[in-house]
Amino acid sequence: MQKINGTIATPKGFAADGNHCGLKYKNHDIAWLYSMTPAQAAGVFTTNQVKAASVTYTKEILLAGKLQAVVVNSGNANACTGDEGLKNTKAMAEVTAKKLQIAPDLVAVASTGIIGKPLPMEKVTAGIESLQKQGIADNFAKAILTTDTFTKNVVYQTEIDGHCITMAACGKGSGMIHPNMATMLGFITCDANISSLTLQQLLSELTEVTFNQITVDGDTSTNDMVLLLANGAAGGHEIKTKTLAYQKLKELLKTVMEDLAKMIAKDGEGATKLIEVTTSGACDDLIARMISKSVVGSPLVKTAIFGKDPNWGRILCAIGYSGSPVNPEEVTITLGDQIVYANGLPTVFDMQKMTAALAEDVIKIFVTLQQGNGQGKAWGCDLTYDYVKINALYHT
Amino acid sequence: MQKINGTIATPKGFAADGNHCGLKYKNHDIAWLYSMTPAQAAGVFTTNQVKAASVTYTKEILLAGKLQAVVVNSGNANACTGDEGLKNTKAMAEVTAKKLQIAPDLVAVASTGIIGKPLPMEKVTAGIESLQKQGIADNFAKAILTTDTFTKNVVYQTEIDGHCITMAACGKGSGMIHPNMATMLGFITCDANISSLTLQQLLSELTEVTFNQITVDGDTSTNDMVLLLANGAAGGHEIKTKTLAYQKLKELLKTVMEDLAKMIAKDGEGATKLIEVTTSGACDDLIARMISKSVVGSPLVKTAIFGKDPNWGRILCAIGYSGSPVNPEEVTITLGDQIVYANGLPTVFDMQKMTAALAEDVIKIFVTLQQGNGQGKAWGCDLTYDYVKINALYHT
Structure with missing residues (x-):
């Protein structure tokens, strides 16, 4: 296993982009992540009973185990926004699906930022429409930040069954919750061939020893979400549990998640160490x-x-x-x-x-x-x- | 029920004193509380598994349900000090008992301050010996403080079964634990006639809705202790459960505990509100x-x-x-x-x-x-x- 430079779009068959749409004063605030083919997908979500619309929506569409895109906005959490909030989250998925020419139920939505304010949908829609299929993946990492002081990318590669498997993660943290800005978001991409069920087991198990073991202030957000997508673009047979390939992939995922968790902890609000x-x-x-x-x-x-x-x-x-x-x-x-x-x-x-x-x-x-x-x-x-x-x- | 000015020694038959013995640079740091007759007593203690010698010792002697004195030092918690620490706590009780001419197993010990340093027993012994049976009760309130910014006394009176019952509390807080200084200590005196068993039930029940409902930083100390003494000096029959007298005493105790709890919360380290x-x-x-x-x-x-x-x-x-x-x-x-x-x-x-x-x-x-x-x-x-x-x- 080796660490390489790269972005969330470094694994084969992924692309990402980010831009500024006006939710923040001047920084990037809208982004998407796209897989050339529908990917097997898994997710973990906040345990807070107060959940943002994006959490409710994405949990539901993830039941089918497949995602082809994730659209993310920062600057507005779209939490405590009632029925209007859920409608706006769905609209974000629909606009994204139309632009990418994929089915809306393959699009996850994540939001982070101020609580209790309606999403300005004109800005958001224009923002999504400005994103490119083959965009600048660095802008994705920038566009999901809130009070973070640096972008957080991790990329590792390893050989599994004769195929070079690449896994990348990109996330944001800072305060666990902050009504202006914040929430922990994590996105992991991988080009391995593996089922969504196996992915979900791995993600849930490893979340316990990585993301659930970091703390900035003990405040659990309304918007926390980690999504894991594997599109199989690296080739190879499906990776099944109880095999050496599975062990190697698990080790890879654990390393990627732990690295991202540490970056988020290190960049906690006001932190020096x-x-x-x-x-x-x-x-x-x-x-x-x-x-x-x-x-x-x-x-x-x-x-x-x-x-x-x-x-x-x-x-x-x-x-x-x-x-x-x-x-x-x-x-x-x-x-x-x-x-x-x-x-x-x-x-x-x-x-x-x-x-x-x-x-x-x-x-x-x-x-x-x-x-x-x-x-x-x-x-x-x-x-x-x-x-x-x-x-x-x-x-x- | 009415609030009156006074100290921990205002209830009939109680006295208290405090002095400086050199555990702190110049402030009072040694004190005792004394009842003219053995009092029925109850206590609640820290739930931290790391317990100071004073907690271990006082919990044990309190099993008999009687106390006639409490000796308290600040500036040194006598926690994480091994067998030597327990020996020193016992010595504090013995020196106090000798000076007051009472049995050593009627003397509770409470400590607060730095963790992991042996008690300088020469200073402590000289300090206890300098205390007077009829001392200055205000000095008790001063001598138990650490990073607190004000002394905390609460006194209420009420009539129960034709007798004027006085109840007083004195405490300290600040940070829940601070290896230099801190810990929550609370002492409550009352001149009602009531058994230690009933007192313990009342204290445990009301601690849940008062002291256990305050928080400064969520850190539970090694030295937390609240002691309640009732000496019956106000006269009257024993107050039994399920009577009007019991209800009135309970209301009195709840008010005293809640007032002290609020004072401790308000004086949390660095607090402005x-x-x-x-x-x-x-x-x-x-x-x-x-x-x-x-x-x-x-x-x-x-x-x-x-x-x-x-x-x-x-x-x-x-x-x-x-x-x-x-x-x-x-x-x-x-x-x-x-x-x-x-x-x-x-x-x-x-x-x-x-x-x-x-x-x-x-x-x-x-x-x-x-x-x-x-x-x-x-x-x-x-x-x-x-x-x-x-x-x-x-x-x-």
């Missing part, structure tokens, strides 16, 4: 993930990392309230490559080395238990003045 | 409390209130991910006395009136559902630059 917490020696993987996520989500751990403080006490506390059974005497905490807490007591560590380690962009925290072989990671970011600024200064 | 969320029309009270706590705990709601932004979208989102079943179409949100969201859509409201309402010190949010008669409140504070500052600038 990526925090990675790895828990091992837990009773099972689920408990390890719960502990990792509890630590990475603690406001006090997040502010300590921002302040470059090796605050093992806050880490231990977050382990203690994670909801998982833990004996504090059997916890070992490693930060900046040094053990800071073990056997129920803090250790004496090299403060100069620690200060240097905490000045890095990526902070790794290891939690080791003595329960079993369970392990799990979680990713987050520090909590800074800028998080407060970004979220306090915005006015509805 | 108290936020009160009231949910009604829920399926049951538990669901109403869950929803209220989800809203008051949302970092995005907290930053919006700091920014004086009537951000109904963030409130609705937090309702949606509260873990309780909710139909967004049946939610009504009221903020600053104006309905901002109803029937699945935002409303048009008077922005000038709203701006004035959001400039107040106390912000009330009402969430109304159409499920049943369940209701519940929660209290918190805004999330400000100063929260980040207080928690990022401290160095271990």
Whole structure:
């Protein structure tokens, strides 16, 4: 498996474009992703009971397991917009289908941005009509952003059964929800030959250990959506479960999803650092993930990392309230490559080395238990003045 | 029932004192609370699996249902300090018992402050020995503080069965946990005649609707403790359950606890405002409390209130991910006395009136559902630059 430069349209048979239609002041805000042939498709969606029209709509059309295009707008979430909102989402799919000359029920819709404002459909329609079948895929990555500070593309290749399989992901994050802008969106393309059922199983399973293990502020959005499309353009027989090909594809998908998840965590609102917490020696993987996520989500751990403080006490506390059974005497905490807490007591560590380690962009925290072989990671970011600024200064 | 000025020692037969012993640089840091006769007692403690020595110790001696004194230190949590820590907690009880000429197993111990540092017992012992049986009760309130910005006393009186019953509470909060300073501590005294079993039932039940409904940052401390002592000094027969006297005492206790809880929420680290969320029309009270706590705990709601932004979208989102079943179409949100969201859509409201309402010190949010008669409140504070500052600038 190797990482390559590229975009969401790098896998064979995919194209993408993005443009400005006026939902944002001047940045790109409308985009589509297109597969030359109908692709097998899978999706995961927000668990928030308050769902945007795009989530309701896309969940439903995805029941058939096929997509040929995804149309995305930023700047307006089209959430809490009633029946009008759902009508507008359908219209977005229809305009896209007409322009691409495909069936409307093959077009998924994703939206992100302000909540509670009707979509200005004239702008949106004109925007979709301005998109090109063979467009500039970089503009797709730009057009889906909100408070993000950089575009997020990941592309990997691997050989499966003699065919070169390419997989790409493109996403956006920032705050988990922000009525002006935000939501996590992720799009994954792949040219492997695989059924939608297998894709859905893989996506659901791997979401648990990747996207569901990142946290910026604990707020679950109304618009979260990750879509995975595989069009088989790379050739080869269908990849079935319980084969070596399946294992390789799973590894590829996990890497792509984890990379995108980390990029989103690192670009959390106001963040200056990526925090990675790895828990091992837990009773099972689920408990390890719960502990990792509890630590990475603690406001006090997040502010300590921002302040470059090796605050093992806050880490231990977050382990203690994670909801998982833990004996504090059997916890070992490693930060900046040094053990800071073990056997129920803090250790004496090299403060100069620690200060240097905490000045890095990526902070790794290891939690080791003595329960079993369970392990799990979680990713987050520090909590800074800028998080407060970004979220306090915005006015509805 | 009426509120009066006073301290934790205002109920008959109680005394308290506080002093400086050197755990903090110059503020008071050692204190005791004393009942002339052994009091019936009850307690609630942190649910964090990482518990300070004082929690382990006090939980155990409280099994007998009687306390005559509580000794408290701030500046050092005596948490994650191993066997030495437990020995030091016991020594605090013993020194206190000797000075007060009572049995050591009638002395509870509470600590708050830095985690992982051994208690300097010479200072602590000298400190306890400097305390007076008839001391200055105001100094008790001062000596238990950490990052709090004001002392927290609440005193109410009511007539029960022809006797004037006085109940007082004193507490501290600030950050839920902070390895330098913090933890929530609460002490409640009462001169009513009531058994420890009844007291424990009342305290546990009312903690659910008061202290467990406040949140500053969602971090549960290793040292949280609330103790309730009733010494019967006001006279009268024992107050039994299912009587009018019991109902009146319960109402008194609820008021005292709710007032203290609100003071603690208002004085959260860096806070400028108290936020009160009231949910009604829920399926049951538990669901109403869950929803209220989800809203008051949302970092995005907290930053919006700091920014004086009537951000109904963030409130609705937090309702949606509260873990309780909710139909967004049946939610009504009221903020600053104006309905901002109803029937699945935002409303048009008077922005000038709203701006004035959001400039107040106390912000009330009402969430109304159409499920049943369940209701519940929660209290918190805004999330400000100063929260980040207080928690990022401290160095271990």
